[in-house]
Amino acid sequence: MNTACPASLIRPALRGYLVATAGVALLTALSHPLVGQVEPTNMVMLYLLLVVAVALRYPHGPAAWSAIAGVLAFDYFHVPPRLSFEVGDVQYLLTFAVMLIVGLLLAQLTTRLRLHAVAARAGELAAQRQYELARALSGTIAPEQVCALLAAFAAERFGGRAELWWQSSSHALGRIGPPHTAGNEALYRALVETVMREGRAHDQEDLASPGEHLLMLPLDAPMRRRGVLVLCVPEAQWSPELPLALGNVALVTAIALERLHYVSVAQQATVEMERERLRSTLLSALSHDIRTPLTVMVGQAEALAEAPAGRVREQAQALREQALRMSELVNKLLDMARLQASGVSLRRDWQSVEEIVGAALAHLGEALAAHRITLALAPDLPLLEFDAVLIERVLCNLLENAAKFSPAGREIRIEALGRGEVIEIAVADEGVGVPAEHPERLFEAFVRGEAQGAVTGLGLGLSICRIIVEAHGGSLQAENRAQGGARFSFTLPCSAQPPMLPESESAHV
Structure with a gap:
């Protein structure tokens, strides 16, 4: 020595x-x-x-x-x-x-x-x-600016260099700015990840730069650890008290990075809100503007369809089918715009699950004609209190999707059974199934599943279904069946059953 x-x-x-x-x-x-x-x-x-x-x-x-x-x-x-x-x-x-x-x-x-x-x-x-560094950091709008300020501070404070590692919103730890070393990248990253994981400061001789000391400080913000601050200090300026003296620098840096993170989150939320508002406005405007001429088209097509048999009648029938399909799409657009703007207004009443299933099958009789329908309804289902029109719409959307996304002749199974304090109603098919990676994305507006052949639709049905089911206090899930195909199920809460009238009173009524 x-x-x-x-x-x-x-x-x-x-x-x-x-x-x-x-x-x-x-x-x-x-x-x-x-x-x-x-x-x-x-x-x-x-x-x-x-x-x-x-x-x-x-x-x-x-x-x-x-x-x-x-x-x-x-x-x-x-x-x-x-x-x-x-x-x-x-x-x-x-x-x-x-x-x-x-x-x-x-x-x-x-x-x-x-x-x-x-x-x-x-x-x-x-x-x-x-203080000057903290004041400058409070005005930064990007992590690169934070890194530049730290580099200038290190050069002025002890003639060293600074490097910033930031854990982004995706929880990926990455370097901001160019690296200070040319070699030992794997060892260098391992040290940074260790400090990030353990949350303790680390110092040692800089193997890549002889004559310098390497100091790594965790950036602990009030909410969580945001990254690691790496400082290269000349040996002449190094002292055991330096890590403690630079603790405040690491703190203000962590707060600045956390502020940038939440500013980014707030900006994204604002953009998303504005996008949803604009989309709802456009949907509502388009739905109202298109609905009137569609009604006229359907009426004219039905009048032509009553003409004597021949080519005109066939064309009128085709026109009527396309107009009805477009009218259904417009109705879904209007429903989505209304639900997003003012929420769901429920008209609850005591209903039978069997009757709602029967009403949905009757409404979609033509659409389900090419498939085998199987019912598996538990015999002891209680009465449920819900909006019959909206729940029927949920069943119709699920059955229509099952018919669209499964080949003709395949089975569509409707199940209903009690599960504790809820009743589960499910529609299962033998089609292509749901995406295994992100099944929840199917419930987002304008997201469609994969299908064989041309399938019409805007991808709004499942989104409308989830809004309606959650308004009733239930939940809607999608999963793949072990034997192939998809299974969509939703739950409705069981309530205390309504009092039954005596036989004499019911007979009198």
Whole structure:
């Protein structure tokens, strides 16, 4: 280990000893005319004052030497017999001892006070720099700006470099800005990930840059850890207290990154809200504008369809089918716009599940004609309190989807059974199934599943179904069947059954 002191430390100390020696000699020369006119003990104060003056400017060593040299000079030039270190009066020994002790204490205390003042000024300067950094970070709008400010702070603070690793919204830890090292990338990333995982500061010699110290600080924001701050500090500027001193820098950086994260989230939410509002407005406007001419088209097509048999009647029938299909799409657009704008208004009443299933099958008789319909309804289903029109629409949408996305001749199964405090109603088919990766996306507006052949629709049916079911306090799920195909199920809560009228009263009614 190299124990040689740097020249920058030796020169001030040597200069201090020279100044202390010269000061004692000059004070002795200036006080020589006062010999015999002033009591020797009064000269002690001048030498102690010199000790304070030296201690205010130089380290403890020169100040202590000033106290010792002052005692020697006082004894040699001012205490009889003069020009000799002999002491004629034993009482002067006490004066020498007190003068030496007081001089050394003054040197020690004054030097410590000076060092504290220097440290206070350095701390004030560091706090000022950190305040300026925090103020600058509060105005950043991108992580790259945060990284640039940290790099400038590190260069000014200790002549080093700074690097920022940020964990984005997708929880991927990545570097912001260019890397500070060319090699050891795998080891470097492993260290950063360790600090990110454990949340403890780490420091070591920088293997990629000899002569520099590597300091990694976790960026712990109020909500969660946002990343890691990496600092490359020259060895001449490194000290064990540096990680603690830079803790506030890591904190303000973490807060700045968290602010940027939530600003981004808020902006995305605002954009999403505006997009949904605009989409609802367009849907409502288009639905109303298209609905009137469609009604006229359907009426005219039905009038033409009553004409005598022939080509005109066939074309009228085709026109009527297409107009009805387009009218159904427009109705769904209008329903979605209304549900998103004002919510679901329920007209609850006690209903039988069997009757709702029968009504839905009757409504879709033509659409389900090419499929085998199987019913599996539990015999002991209770009455449920729900909006019959809306729940029938849910069943119709699920059955229509099952018919669209499964080949002709395949089975469509309708199930209803009790599951504790809810009744589960399901529609299962033997079609292509639902996407295994993101089945929940099927319930978003304008999202359609994969199908064999051309399937019409806008992808609004399932979204409308979920809104209606959740308004009733239930839930709607989609899953793939083990034997192939999809199964869509929704639940409705069971309520206390309505009181039954006595037989006499019911007969009278």
